Amino acid sequence: xxxxxxxxxxxxxxxxxxxxxxxxxxxxxxxxxxxxxxxxxxxxxxxxxxxxxxxxxxxxxxxxxxxxxxxxxxxxxxxxxxxxxxxxxxxxxxxxxxxxxxxxxxxxxxxxxxxxxxxxxxxxxxxxxxxxxxxxxxxxxxxxxxxxxxxxxxxxxxxxxxxxxxxxxxxxxxxxxxxxxxxxxxxxxxxxxxxxxxxxxxxxxxxxxxxxxxxxxxxxxxxxxxxxxxxxxxxxxxxxxxxxxxxxxxxxxxxxxxxxxxxxxxxxxxxxxxxxxxxxxxxxxxxxxxxxxxxxxxxxxxxxxxxxxxxxxxxxxxxxxxxxxxxxxxxxxxxxxxxxxxxxxxxxxxxxxxxxxxxxxxxxxxxxxxxxxxxxxxxxxxxxxxxxxxxxxxxxxxxxxxxxxxxxxxxxxxxxxxxxxxxxxxxxxxxxxxxxxxxxxxxxxxxxxxxxxxxxxxxxxxxxxxxxxxxxxxxxxxxxxxxxxxxxxxxxxxxxxxxxxxxxxxxxxxxxxxxxxxxxxxxxxxxxxxxxxxxxxxxxxxxxxxxxxxxxxxxxxxxxxxxxxxxxxxxxxxxxxxxxxxxxxxxxxxxxxxxxxxxxxxxxxxxxxxxxxxxxxxxxxxxxxxxxxxxxxxxxxxxxxxxxxxxxxxxxxxxxxxxxxxxxxxxxxxxxxxxxxxxxxxxxxxxxxxxxxxxxxxxxxxxxxxxxxxxxxxxxxxxxxxxxxxxxxxxxxxxxxxxxxxxxxxxxxxxxxxxxxxxxxxxxxxxxxxxxx
Amino acid sequence: xxxxxxxxxxxxxxxxxxxxxxxxxxxxxxxxxxxxxxxxxxxxxxxxxxxxxxxxxxxxxxxxxxxxxxxxxxxxxxxxxxxxxxxxxxxxxxxxxxxxxxxxxxxxxxxxxxxxxxxxxxxxxxxxxxxxxxxxxxxxxxxxxxxxxxxxxxx
Numbered sequence: 001x002x003x004x005x006x007x008x009x010x011x012x013x014x015x016x017x018x019x020x021x022x023x024x025x026x027x028x029x030x031x032x033x034x035x036x037x038x039x040x041x042x043x044x045x046x047x048x049x050x051x052x053x054x055x056x057x058x059x060x061x062x063x064x065x066x067x068x069x070x071x072x073x074x075x076x077x078x079x080x081x082x083x084x085x086x087x088x089x090x091x092x093x094x095x096x097x098x099x100x101x102x103x104x105x106x107x108x109x110x111x112x113x114x115x116x117x118x119x120x121x122x123x124x125x126x127x128x129x130x131x132x133x134x135x136x137x138x139x140x141x142x143x144x145x146x147x148x149x150x151x152x153x154x155x156x157x158x159x160x161x162x163x164x165x166x167x168x169x170x171x172x173x174x175x176x177x178x179x180x181x182x183x184x185x186x187x188x189x190x191x192x193x194x195x196x197x198x199x200x201x202x203x204x205x206x207x208x209x210x211x212x213x214x215x216x217x218x219x220x221x222x223x224x225x226x227x228x229x230x231x232x233x234x235x236x237x238x239x240x241x242x243x244x245x246x247x248x249x250x251x252x253x254x255x256x257x258x259x260x261x262x263x264x265x266x267x268x269x270x271x272x273x274x275x276x277x278x279x280x281x282x283x284x285x286x287x288x289x290x291x292x293x294x295x296x297x298x299x300x301x302x303x304x305x306x307x308x309x310x311x312x313x314x315x316x317x318x319x320x321x322x323x324x325x326x327x328x329x330x331x332x333x334x335x336x337x338x339x340x341x342x343x344x345x346x347x348x349x350x351x352x353x354x355x356x357x358x359x360x361x362x363x364x365x366x367x368x369x370x371x372x373x374x375x376x377x378x379x380x381x382x383x384x385x386x387x388x389x390x391x392x393x394x395x396x397x398x399x400x401x402x403x404x405x406x407x408x409x410x411x412x413x414x415x416x417x418x419x420x421x422x423x424x425x426x427x428x429x430x431x432x433x434x435x436x437x438x439x440x441x442x443x444x445x446x447x448x449x450x451x452x453x454x455x456x457x458x459x460x461x462x463x464x465x466x467x468x469x470x471x472x473x474x475x476x477x478x479x480x481x482x483x484x485x486x487x488x489x490x491x492x493x494x495x496x497x498x499x500x501x502x503x504x505x506x507x508x509x510x511x512x513x514x515x516x517x518x519x520x521x522x523x524x525x526x527x528x529x530x531x532x533x534x535x536x537x538x539x540x541x542x543x544x545x546x547x548x549x550x551x552x553x554x555x556x557x558x559x560x561x562x563x564x565x566x567x568x569x570x571x572x573x574x575x576x577x578x579x580x581x582x583x584x585x586x587x588x589x590x591x592x593x594x595x596x597x598x599x600x601x602x603x604x605x606x607x608x609x610x611x612x613x614x615x616x617x618x619x620x621x622x623x624x625x626x627x628x629x630x631x632x633x634x635x636x637x638x639x640x641x642x643x644x645x646x647x648x649x650x651x652x653x654x655x656x657x658x659x660x661x662x663x664x665x666x667x668x669x670x671x672x673x674x675x676x677x678x679x680x681x682x683x684x685x686x687x688x689x690x691x692x693x694x695x696x697x698x699x700x701x702x703x704x705x706x707x708x709x710x711x712x713x714x715x716x717x718x719x720x721x722x723x724x725x726x727x728x729x730x731x732x733x734x735x736x737x738x739x740x741x742x743x744x745x746x747x748x749x750x751x752x753x754x755x756x757x758x759x760x761x762x763x764x765x766x767x768x769x770x771x772x773x
Numbered sequence: 774x775x776x777x778x779x780x781x782x783x784x785x786x787x788x789x790x791x792x793x794x795x796x797x798x799x800x801x802x803x804x805x806x807x808x809x810x811x812x813x814x815x816x817x818x819x820x821x822x823x824x825x826x827x828x829x830x831x832x833x834x835x836x837x838x839x840x841x842x843x844x845x846x847x848x849x850x851x852x853x854x855x856x857x858x859x860x861x862x863x864x865x866x867x868x869x870x871x872x873x874x875x876x877x878x879x880x881x882x883x884x885x886x887x888x889x890x891x892x893x894x895x896x897x898x899x900x901x902x903x904x905x906x907x908x909x910x911x912x913x914x915x916x917x918x919x920x921x922x923x924x925x926x927x928x
């Protein structure tokens with residue numbers, strides 16, 4: 001039997017359900033000291049001095065490190081995350097500056113929460129006591145908080161090196177959007193405000209480091225161990241060989257990058273010659289980590305009286321925060337996904353990356369796609385309302401038909417390749433969602449009281465998944481006969497150990513239990529990409545498949561040689577290789593591994609062992625897609641929204657493990673639901689954050705999220721060996737728009753149009769009141 | 774100054790002296806090595822640190838260790854027995870009710886309390902009772918399914 005495609009139970013669970021997970025905070029290194037970070041309490045200003053004398057005199061405090069203590073090479077993180085090709089830059093008129101994020105503030109502070117010092121002490125209790133004793137002398141200056149005001153002449157500058165606070169821009173033009181707009185019979189437009197939200201995994205970030213025998217070991221809650229190592233080597237003046245980065249079990253992540261603490265903690269460990277650990281607090285996490293969204297989008301859809309879409313145009317204002325290592329990534333993701341599943345031949349998207357005195361923005365689950373789907377699917381519903389059409393009918397009329405796949409969208413993706421929807425059947429997907437949800441009869445549902453209204457909403461999305469540049473894996477036959485997979489992509493809940501074992505097992509004709517998957521450690525293999533952008537199912541499965549096949553060929557060669565049987569006449573079964581029809585005459589994988597071991601008697605002296613290290617370089621992203629139907633009930637007296645049902649129809653190509661994929665869909669819907677109904681990280685007009693506890697920053701609970709129906713309509717991609725398309729983020733993309741459309745449907749009598757994310761009960765009441773007047 | 778504590782943890786008597794400001798969570802994790810109890814917010818909101826104290830769910834991040842004097846504490850490490858995993862552990866795994874696993878120990882404590890109280894296997898009630906535990910990975914769907922099954926409802 002084969003294992004790809006079936007719900008193999010997770011090998012991860014045995015540890016995690018018995019309290020034997022190994023998260024960063026569980027790490028206990030003998031002699032370990034603990035660190036806390038001192039942070040700016042001002043959004044902008046001159047940092048005149050930092051007085052740490054009193055903190056240093058507290059018993060148990062070992063060190064207070066400030067910017068003056070940092071070596072020149074480690075003062076700032078200056079790498080940008082993505083390299084853009086010259087062709088891409090020219091084609092879409094891209095301008096983007098460099099990025100320099102101070103590891104510790106020097107001379108000035110540019111946001112609340114910016115690290116100003118690191119305190120190392122015998123334990124966390126002492127370190128926290130000392131934190132209150134560090135005195136910063138800051139001469140505050142006016143903070144730049146509103147991204148529109150940031151662009152106006154005379155605005156203070158967030159970074160003196162960035163004129164006008166404009167850090168990046170692009171202009172995408174497809175077809176002739178101006179003429180198409182002029183010639184269209186109707187237009188709907190709106191300004192969409194998508195609030196800043198926070199990735200908020202249940203585990204906060206953390207870093208630990210030890211410096212032993214001139215070798216640095218760094219444990220970090222990172223999604224990208226090999227990338228982090230490549231950042232650290234030049235900053236710390238070490239060869240990559242002398243740095244080992246380990247990502248232990250992680251309590252979720254949902255986005256990230258490289259953060260100053262990942263530089264500070266290793267520096268402290270090297271300086272003190274003692275292991276040092278820093279564990280982020282929840283308030284720090286909310287204030288500093290994984291901020292995302294935060295866009296202001298002016299958009300217009302032009303269409304004809306028969307409902308045909310003519311053009312879509314938008315201007316995306318991205319509030320980047322104080323530094324922008326991700327360049328145009330987020331607003332460009334909006335642009336490249338804005339036309340979604342629809343045929344819109346004429347398109348324009350202008351993107352502006354604006355600096356403000358806030359925490360830096362970063363890609364978090366969805367990363368531009370929830371914003372894109374929110375804008376376009378709200379506009380589609382507004383257009384349907386204008387024409388008096390059912391929104392589902394208007395969608396069906398404008399979907400890209402299956403026979404046009406692959407569909408060139410007339411622009412580039414940000415990896416520099418032409419943006420092509422490689423596979424999928426959007427009309428089938430939408431019809432399936434309508435049928436499965438019972439769309440036609442949903443509005444007949446009776447609300448629970450006179451003051452409740454039921455509404456139905458629909459949304460679609462596409463997602464470029466499986467971004468490069470590469471993923472790496474080594475597959476080796478252990479002398480025990482088990483197969484070992486080492487992969488550069490590591491999990492934070494995504495079930496790599498189970499799923500990659502399924503992929504490998506099928507190649508060798510064994511059970512997943514006989515495959516040992518190792519991830520999250522740069523010592524395992526020289527290269528690695530990481531887990532982000534719905535890429536592991538795509539790129540890690542591809543490279544594990546490729547490396548498994550190559551190792552199998554080595555097994556075949558050896559078995560053929562030893563058994564004196566042609567390769568084509570060999571059978572792989574149950575961890576053995578034998579001549580077809582003669583199962584007793586074969587060799588076990590363990591026996592073959594021993595025959596291949598190096599030494600004078602090796603049967604593979606030219607290539608000892610049975611292993612293969614491979615990389616997979618995806619030709620470009622592959623496009624997943626999905627459709628959701630949401631049913632909501634709104635209390636018109638309180639503005640409270642209850643989501644009653646969500647139906648998801650998903651196309652992630654070949655499904656590796658349906659149980660795992662469904663879990664990703666459930667979590668994705670919940671994340672999107674949080675974004676549209678609850679989650680907002682607020683700053684006041686002086687740049688002070690106002691959402692630094694889970695009492696102020698609301699995550700969805702079990703009473704907010706409904707039961708979710710997931711249906712698969714899979715169309716495998718030709719772009720990788722297994723036909724996989726990413727599944728980790730899509731449901732987050734569709735959920736906000738679907739729920740928003742359902743709210744508007746429920747409140748149609750009041751003419752409510754939701755244009756902001758999240759929409760709070762208070763704001764909804766305002767809109768209902770406006771409609772009543 | 775230290776306080777001398779005597780309590781029962783997972784059925785075993787523990788005698789330990791600790792700083793008076795030590796939380797129960799830190800006592801379990803740092804002094805007793807029971808790192809299965811996780812700290813997600815240390816503000817009593819996320820529920821990851823939930824343990825059972827005398828059979829009742831408690832936020833171990835908000836409870837001082839000294840307040841556990843003479844009481845019986847149960848953590849995730851005390852759930853399995855010689856005859857195997859606890860039904861809660863099995864049901865969560867079978868229904869894929871955990872992904873990253875970080876919030877899972879807290880959910881276990883909450884569900885154990887619901888089972889001992891004989892909470893009705895009703896979805897609305899179950900969701901209400903689970904709403905003190907945050908999960909960012911699963912969307913709660915499979916956690917609710919597993920819990921309903923454990924309470925004797927639909928599988």
